[in-house]
Amino acid sequence: MNTYTNRQWIYSKRPENVVDERHYSLQTTSLSTTELKENQVVLKSKYFSLDPYMRIQQSALETWERPHPLDTVQGGAVVGQIQDIHPSCREFEVGDWVLSYTGWQEYAIADVSGLRKLNRDEVPLTTALGILGMPARVAYFGLQDVGQPKPGETVVVSGASGAVGQIVTQIAKIKGCHVIGIAGSDEKTKYLKETLQLDGVINYKKFTTQKEIHLELKRLAPQGVDIYYDNVGGYITDAVIDSINTYARIIICGQISQYSDGLDTPNLGPRFLHKMLYKRAKIQGVLARDYNNRMPELLEEMTPWVQQGLLHYKETIVNGFENLPKALNMLFYGKNTGKLIVEV
Ligand SMILES: NC(=O)c1ccc[n+]([C@@H]2O[C@H](COP(=O)([O-])OP(=O)(O)OC[C@H]3O[C@@H](n4cnc5c(N)ncnc54)[C@H](OP(=O)(O)O)[C@@H]3O)[C@@H](O)[C@H]2O)c1
Structure with missing residues (x-):
C-alpha cells in the first residue's frame, strides 16, 4: 500500500473581474492506493494546462456546461505518470505517461477510460496540451x-x-x-x-x-x-x-x-x-x-508536421504547483506566448 501527501488547489470564490489567487485555497490531503477500484490508476501530475475556458466556467452562467462548482479541485487537463495501478487494468503499466483531466492536484485517482497514453519518444510530453492537444x-x-x-x-x-x-x-x-x-x-x-x-x-x-x-x-x-x-x-x-x-x-x-x-x-x-x-x-x-472523436485523424496528420519542424510552436512554462492561480491570471494580461503550462 502506498500513501501520498496530496496538495490540491480548490476553486473557492467566483471572480467578479480577473481571476487570481484570491479565488483559490490550497488544501493538503492524503491519497492511498487502498482507494483504487477496478480500472483505476494513481497519477502523479507533471504538466498542468492553463486555459482561458477556466475563466468562462468560473462565471455563474450556464454555457456549454454547468458553471465550475465552488469548493472543488480546479478542473483542467494534466500530463501525468502512472504511479500505481489496479490489477484489473490491462492496457496501462506503472510508469506510463498519460493525458488526463484530473485538475489542479499533485496526485489523482483516474479511470483508465478517460486517459490518453502518450509516447515521449515520439514528441515531447507537453505537446499533448498544446500543439497536439x-x-x-x-x-x-x-x-x-x-x-x-x-x-x-x-x-x-x-x-x-x-x-x-x-x-x-x-x-x-x-x-x-x-x-x-x-x-x-x-x-x-x-x-x-x-x-x-x-x-x-x-x-x-x-x-x-x-x-x-x-x-x-x-x-x-x-x-x-x-x-x-x-x-x-x-x-x-x-x-x-x-x-x-x-x-x-x-x-x-x-x-x-x-x-x-x-x-x-x-x-x-x-x-x-x-x-x-x-x-x-x-x-x-x-x-x-465536438471533435474529440476525430483526434486520431488530427494526430495522424499533425504529428509528422511537428516531428519534421513544419509546425513551429512556443510554450510558456511556469515552474511550481504553488504558482497555478498566478499562472492562470497571466492569460488575461497577455503574459504567455503559445501554450501556457505549469510544470511541477
Ligand atoms: N472553442 C473552443 O473549444 C476553444 C478551445 C481553446 C481555446 N478557446 C478560446 O480561444 C482563445 C485563445 O485560447 P488559447 O488557449 O490559445 O489562449 P492564448 O491565446 O494562449 O492566451 C490568451 C491570450 O489572449 C490574449 N488576450 C488576453 N486578453 C485580451 C484582450 N482583452 N484583448 C485581446 N487579446 C487578449 C493575450 O495575447 P495578446 O498579448 O495578443 O493580447 C493572451 O496571451 C480564447 O478565447 C479561448 O477561450 C476556445
Whole structure:
C-alpha cells in the first residue's frame, strides 16, 4: 500500500473581474492506493494546462456546461505518470505517461477510460496540451471544417500568438492562404512574422481605436478578408468585420477580451452585423470537444508536421504547483506566448 501527501488547489470564490489567487485555497490531503477500484490508476501530475475556458466556467452562467462548482479541485487537463495501478487494468503499466483531466492536484485517482497514453519518444510530453492537444483540435477542425480555406484566400487570426492562434495561422499558411495575425506585443508579432512567416502582422496595442485597426488591416489586406478566426472578440473583431469579403466565414473560437468582466454584464455589440448582410457572410462558433472523436485523424496528420519542424510552436512554462492561480491570471494580461503550462 502506498500513501501520498496530496496538495490540491480548490476553486473557492467566483471572480467578479480577473481571476487570481484570491479565488483559490490550497488544501493538503492524503491519497492511498487502498482507494483504487477496478480500472483505476494513481497519477502523479507533471504538466498542468492553463486555459482561458477556466475563466468562462468560473462565471455563474450556464454555457456549454454547468458553471465550475465552488469548493472543488480546479478542473483542467494534466500530463501525468502512472504511479500505481489496479490489477484489473490491462492496457496501462506503472510508469506510463498519460493525458488526463484530473485538475489542479499533485496526485489523482483516474479511470483508465478517460486517459490518453502518450509516447515521449515520439514528441515531447507537453505537446499533448498544446500543439497536439485540445487547442490543436479547435484550430485544425475549426479552420478546416468551418472556414474551408482555399489557396489565395486571406485569413485573419486574432490572438494569433497564443496556443490556438499559432496553430491556426500555420495551418492557413500550409493551405496556401495569405495570413495576417493580430497579437498584443512587438515580440509576439516578430515571432509571427519571422518564425511563422505570416504575410502581415498587427500589434493591436499600438492602435487605440477600432477604426485605426481597420485602416491598418486595409493597408495590409486591400483585397479584404475571406476568413476571420476569432479568439478575442471586442473592438478587434469589430475592426475585422468591417473588412470582410462577400461569402466570408467568421469562426468564433473564443472571446477572451470579454471573459473577465463581460460575461455576466456584457457590453453591447458587435455593431457591424449589417456587413454580414451585405456580404452574405457566415458566422459560426466552434468547440474543441465536438471533435474529440476525430483526434486520431488530427494526430495522424499533425504529428509528422511537428516531428519534421513544419509546425513551429512556443510554450510558456511556469515552474511550481504553488504558482497555478498566478499562472492562470497571466492569460488575461497577455503574459504567455503559445501554450501556457505549469510544470511541477
Ligand atoms: N472553442 C473552443 O473549444 C476553444 C478551445 C481553446 C481555446 N478557446 C478560446 O480561444 C482563445 C485563445 O485560447 P488559447 O488557449 O490559445 O489562449 P492564448 O491565446 O494562449 O492566451 C490568451 C491570450 O489572449 C490574449 N488576450 C488576453 N486578453 C485580451 C484582450 N482583452 N484583448 C485581446 N487579446 C487578449 C493575450 O495575447 P495578446 O498579448 O495578443 O493580447 C493572451 O496571451 C480564447 O478565447 C479561448 O477561450 C476556445
